[in-house]
Amino acid sequence: MIVKQLSVFLENKEGRLCDAIETLSSNGINISALSLADSTEYGMLRMLVSDPESGVKVLKAAGIPAKLTDVICLKAAHKTGALSRILKAFMGKGIAIEYMYAFAAGENASVVMKTSDTEKAIEVIKESDIEAWEAETIYNINA
Structure with missing residues (x-):
């Protein structure tokens, strides 16, 4: 992840x-x-x-x-509210989003996040049923 x-x-x-x-x-x-x-x-x-x-x-x-910096890359549907749903999952969890950017990847948007606590962020992602890209998929997304 x-x-x-x-x-x-x-x-x-x-x-x-x-x-x-x-x-x-x-x-x-x-x-x-x-x-x-x-x-x-x-x-x-x-x-x-x-x-x-x-x-x-x-x-x-x-x-x-x-x-090299560790980041997390999440899948977000191309529809209203998808990013809001992701961000709400982090609220109240003691994790700051230091920066974020996004790009299109096929049917989904992809949201790249650098957080204050990567391991804790991964726990939130798993608990919230948010999809994340595997590193190898991202490295070869346009191959």
């Missing part, structure tokens, strides 16, 4: 995003989903990729700061 996300720290300079994406591409690593958040001086690029372990290695070898 835990998915390894590639987290990349980028300077807010022309070409840095392209450098990171091209490094992955030239090493045969496919991107399934991504999110980019920025501030004045830097950006945080978060990606689900076909081979996270290799991704972090090739980025670091290219001088691009990167690390």
Whole structure:
């Protein structure tokens, strides 16, 4: 249920995003989903990729700061209230959602979450009958 996300720290300079994406591409690593958040001086690029372990290695070898982060990727139907149902399951459980992004995956939307307590979040997911993607499915979703 835990998915390894590639987290990349980028300077807010022309070409840095392209450098990171091209490094992955030239090493045969496919991107399934991504999110980019920025501030004045830097950006945080978060990606689900076909081979996270290799991704972090090739980025670091290219001088691009990167690390792996544990996230959870949940299935959500493409209908009104699906995300609300997921979020309500976490209410009152002492788990903060640190960040979240979503992407389409066939008939379902997929919600990527970083929580304050991954193990506790997994318990809530199981108790609430929420579906989660397996890591290998996410890594190869567009293959």
